Amino acid sequence: MSTTPLKIAIQKSGRLFEESLKILKDCGISIDNGHDQLKVRARNFPLEVMYLRNGDIPKYLRDGVADIGIIGENLLIEKGEELEIVERLGFSKCRVSLAIPKEQELNGLGDLEGKRIATSYPNTVNRFLEQEGINAELHMISGSVEIAPNIGLADAIVDIVSSGSTLFKNNLKEVSTILESEAVLATSPQIGSAQRELLAKLLFRLRSVLKARDSRYVLLNAPNEKVDAIIKILPGMRSPTVLPLAEEGWSSLHTVIEKDKFWQIIDELKAQGAEGILVCPIEKMVL
Structure with a gap:
């Protein structure tokens, strides 16, 4: 028995098109985009993508033709103020x-x-x-x-x-x-219960991707006597991982911080004796 797919409307061309497809791809959803296709089904997730004129998306959501849509907040305010925003996507600002x-x-x-x-x-x-x-x-x-x-x-x-x-x-x-x-994910007031369950699964993936985009994995080395002071500086997750190095008296600290905060604290980290600081992007982040 096939699952009725979640129908998502995205811009068929323009500034939101590429980023919309990219964030779906980063969520692990495979979409084979044929030439001039206006509707396509994902291969590995019950999602049907509808390519529409940007200005038509609010109406398709309002009428229940689409369950969800990726749209610029400015257009939603202009043409579909009553539609619910379920996630801000952080692109096309x-x-x-x-x-x-x-x-x-x-x-x-x-x-x-x-x-x-x-x-x-x-x-x-x-x-x-x-x-x-x-x-x-x-x-x-x-x-x-x-x-x-x-x-x-x-x-x-x-x-x-x-x-x-x-x-x-x-x-x-x-x-x-x-x-x-910015680009937002909006829902239709007519979305059904089965589609809401699929939306919850999609939102879980989206939020993992968005959190990863806004975070960086940080590794650094520090003298053991400085570890406590450095931990107080790091605005990361619950607690950084601290591992002993082969060199006696030194440890390696691993943590995750918001990417925009790194440069604010780098001088403090160095002042406390942090060395070999390595900053890496994160592909997915599941909390």
Whole structure:
């Protein structure tokens, strides 16, 4: 008796596509992606992948056509605010920002009163303007929003920003961030109980991968009299592993720390006598 697969929607092209497939692969899920296929079944996990237009994913989730979807949080806020986020995935980070021509100045958000704003995110911008008590004229544009001020269509734009290079090329500058965004895993309100069980298994794998990406395995050598002081410095798991070295009076310490914290403590470790510090990536981390 075959298991009804968990149906996941991912972007069929664009900035989320490659990373979405990569994180599924890192979860040990094998997907044979045929040319122009819009739906494919994983070989070793009850998962069916649906390749959709990014803007259509919230509707497919809402209607129960897909059980879960990988989507940018910014689009979820714009088109599917009621959909539940079950995991933040840490890639495709960007922000939705307000930008104006470089030669202009914005002394405060009140300067937007009565101005024309071009955007592909009207719901997000309307909520922002309402919160700030600003009346502005919105121009809905699909595609190259950055051109709007240059052709006299708008005084400002609101769009997604990653590096800011597109704004720079179009003689614009970022003046305010409306929201921060990253890829998230969202669920359909109509997901069934059998699919929720499969989702729990997928989440277990995802969280193991994400924890590993954010962590590093650290090995170091230290004089025995310094071990206690070094253990107090390490912000790792419950307790580091301490092993005696062949050289008398020395030990090797093994632990896991968050990758972003390593450089904050490296000088302290060296000051306490740590030597031969080795930092390694972790493929999977099951807690």
